[in-house]
Amino acid sequence: MKGKIYSIFVLGIICETMPYVFVAWPLLFFFMVPIFYLLFQDSHKRVLKRRHYCALAVTGSAIVMLPVVFYNIPTYITGIVVSTFLFCLFYLFARSLLRFFANRPIAMFIPPFLWVGICLLFNFRSFSAAVLDVGVQMPAVVPLIWWVGSIGITFLIVLFNSAVAYFLFRKSKPALALAVGILLVFTACFVYTRVKTPADFENGKEPFKVAVLQGNFTESWYWLQKNPYMVLERYDILTLTAAKKNPDLIVWPEYALPIDFINYTPTIRKTVKEVVADSSTPVLMGSILFNEDTGFHEDCALLLDKEGVMTDYYSSVQPAPFNQFAMGSTRPLKPLKGNLGVFVCWEELNSSVARNLANNGAQYFVTLSNDQNLDFTWFHRYAALFSRARAAENMRYLARAANTGITQIIDPFGRVIAKLPPEKSAFLVGDMYPVTNKTFYTRHGNMIMITLLVIMACLFALTAILHRRRAHA
Numbered sequence: 001m002k003g004k005i006y007s008i009f010v011l012g013i014i015c016e017t018m019p020y021v022f023v024a025w026p027l028l029f030f031f032m033v034p035i036f037y038l039l040f041q042d043s044h045k046r047v048l049k050r051r052h053y054c055a056l057a058v059t060g061s062a063i064v065m066l067p068v069v070f071y072n073i074p075t076y077i078t079g080i081v082v083s084t085f086l087f088c089l090f091y092l093f094a095r096s097l098l099r100f101f102a103n104r105p106i107a108m109f110i111p112p113f114l115w116v117g118i119c120l121l122f123n124f125r126s127f128s129a130a131v132l133d134v135g136v137q138m139p140a141v142v143p144l145i146w147w148v149g150s151i152g153i154t155f156l157i158v159l160f161n162s163a164v165a166y167f168l169f170r171k172s173k174p175a176l177a178l179a180v181g182i183l184l185v186f187t188a189c190f191v192y193t194r195v196k197t198p199a200d201f202e203n204g205k206e207p208f209k210v211a212v213l214q215g216n217f218t219e220s221w222y223w224l225q226k227n228p229y230m231v232l233e234r235y236d237i238l239t240l241t242a243a244k245k246n247p248d249l250i251v252w253p254e255y256a257l258p259i260d261f262i263n264y265t266p267t268i269r270k271t272v273k274e275v276v277a278d279s280s281t282p283v284l285m286g287s288i289l290f291n292e293d294t295g296f297h298e299d300c301a302l303l304l305d306k307e308g309v310m311t312d313y314y315s316s317v318q319p320a321p322f323n324q325f326a327m328g329s330t331r332p333l334k335p336l337k338g339n340l341g342v343f344v345c346w347e348e349l350n351s352s353v354a355r356n357l358a359n360n361g362a363q364y365f366v367t368l369s370n371d372q373n374l375d376f377t378w379f380h381r382y383a384a385l386f387s388r389a390r391a392a393e394n395m396r397y398l399a400r401a402a403n404t405g406i407t408q409i410i411d412p413f414g415r416v417i418a419k420l421p422p423e424k425s426a427f428l429v430g431d432m433y434p435v436t437n438k439t440f441y442t443r444h445g446n447m448i449m450i451t452l453l454v455i456m457a458c459l460f461a462l463t464a465i466l467h468r469r470r471a472h473a
Contacts, residue, residue: 025137028157036165083131100464105174108166112158113456130349139388139414141189146439148448150389193413207431211242211250212401216425224258228268236275242427243279252285253403254345254368260290273308280306286368301342314342339363348386358394358442363434365398372404388414394442397432
């Protein structure tokens with residue numbers, strides 16, 4: 001018996017990490033089945049101790065967060081600590097709650113309840129929510145994602161895993177019926193998404209042609225600061241070439257030029273102005289601005305007109321953690337040029353930034369990113385999924401400019417219209433159409449999921465009270 005349990009334990013670690021390592025959404029439909037099976041069995045008869053679940057959390061977190069070690073060591077260590085804490089919280093709470101519902105079908109709703117509850121509880125820090133929000137791997141689940149967002153998709157995925165595990169444990173027909181029902185819902189959404197086309201959003205509207213550049217600089221921040229003219233030379237070539245396609249806007253990636261040339265380096269400012277003026281096209285470029293009040297730089301997207309003069313800028317409100325160069329801005333969120341919603345890198349992970357921009361009038365999105373420290377890792381591909389989820393949740397076109405990739409243009413269904421291969425210096429040109437409709441998720445966020453969790457919590461409490469009364473009767 002012990003050998004079987006430990007075999008399932010090892011299988012659980014493998015299955016848990018596979019969707020992250022291979023970034024393949026079909027793997028999500030069984031990634032937690034072995035672990036949930038152990039939890040259900042443990043609730044009936046103790047087969048594992050708390051330290052086993054803690055070991056499971058530590059091992060899984062270390063594997064899942066491994067690519068972050070290329071970003072920096074403090075982030076990797078903190079990632080393991082945070083992920084381990086979240087998974088331990090989930091396992092131990094699930095282990096305790098399932099004791100009250102070991103022989104009842106309602107038990108299979110406890111894992112998704114806790115999973116999404118913890119995800120929402122820590123959603124104020126996108127670093128934490130990103131590990132649990134597995135629904136971003138399935139952004140093209142329209143119209144469901146318009147109502148419940150990626151968090152709602154995560155709930156259904158975890159519920160499916162729980163139903164399958166409960167069926168294997170109890171041979172429960174209701175659990176099987178629930179799993180089949182969830183599959184039918186996803187199938188219907190996939191079919192709906194398949195038959196819809198981007199043309200459904202055109203309706204005679206004028207397209208907004210955007211060119212997104214992929215500079216592919218793998219050098220360090222300090223190298224970019226010491227060699228600004230070499231950087232500008234490459235972006236000059238890309239910008240002039242892209243300008244021949246007559247775009248309405250050319251987008252450079254995050255930290256394309258990590259120097260506050262607006263305030264402190266007039267010679268570089270003059271060179272940038274010449275580069276932009278030669279293209280005769282407005283440019284949105286990733287750079288930094290120094291904030292004298294805080295003593296830190298801010299991660300910015302600078303909007304330059306055809307003459308190379310800065311007319312507006314967006315400053316990141318949620319820069320990456322442990323970023324020694326920049327801190328979050330307190331500048332109000334608002335679209336640039338009246339309808340262009342811009343957000344930067346780490347903000348892709350948190351749905352609230354995109355939602356706020358859409359509610360404030362953004363009709364399409366542009367996001368700037370720099371994932372060079374995650375090159376050649378699965379996290380490089382995983383990070384690009386969040387922009388697809390933000391586009392689908394808010395029914396907006398989105399253009400993503402990333403230094404080393406993945407640079408892509410996404411339609412309002414979360415589907416990739418066009419993209420560039422990573423680790424290549426190139427540009428991409430595509431049309432985006434303005435969308436003024438606001439989805440339920442855009443307007444109300446996670447209201448449906450929060451309401452559902454409150455109802456489930458009341459049902460669990462009521463069931464536990466009735467169970468106790470019967471036991472004492």
